[in-house]
Amino acid sequence: MxxxxxxxxxxxxxxxxxxxxxxxxxxxxxxPIGLIGFYKDLPIAWSAFAPREKFIKLQKSRVHKPIDSKQVWSIPCTFIAKDFRRQGVSVALLKGVIGYAKENGIKIIEAYPTIPTQESIPDAFAWIGLFKSFERAGFKIVDQTSKSRPMVRYYID
Known part of the structure; x- marks a missing residue:
């Protein structure tokens, strides 16, 4: 929230x-609020996902201003349960978001992940997602006003 x-x-x-x-x-x-990823019956992953205008913090962001007037859905945060990190769950979750978008006629997905500046980062800086996961899921950088916080998009044909 x-x-x-x-x-x-x-x-x-x-x-x-x-x-x-x-x-x-x-x-x-x-x-629309997002998607939950499950392992068996256990919820292990979460991605907030909704039209950009639903997220007040994005509307006020100085770093991630809209780059155009296109309708985009945003992923402002993700979460992976500690025991399931570094196992590809983030990429699988993002591919689930992409699948949902395709099924629902959403054309552009936008996110604002972190590019870590050191080997290990505190969890508090990773909850917006890590760039490498988005890159592996097919997202591309479309704007980068901050060294460590690019804007990435996934375009659906």
Whole structure:
């Protein structure tokens, strides 16, 4: 929910279940929120995924301003359970997002992953996704106003 809410609203929602309630309401309203990856019956991966305009933080971003007026769906964050990292789950999750997009007539997927500047990075910097995973899934850099945070896109024919 951090990309969908202002910082003040998100911070307030952490202390009173407001963020959980807001997510539940999106589900009940049948709004696109993202995809969950499962291993057997265990949820191990998550990708937020919705039209860019649904994410308030992207609307206010100085680093990732829209590069054109095309309708894009954004992936502002991903999560892989610790025991499943470095096993290709991120790429599989992104390919799942691409498959969903193809099935639903979405033409452009956009994301804002991290290019690590050192061998190991704290989890707090990896939750937006790592560039190598997006690259392996077929995303290409379309803008790079920040050395470590490119804008990438996947175009669907």
């Amino acid at each position: 951090s990309f969908r809410l202002s910082k003040a609203d998100f911070d307030e929602g952490k202390s009173n279940d407001g963020n959980k309630d807001a997510m539940k309401q999106l589900v009940w309203d049948n709004q």
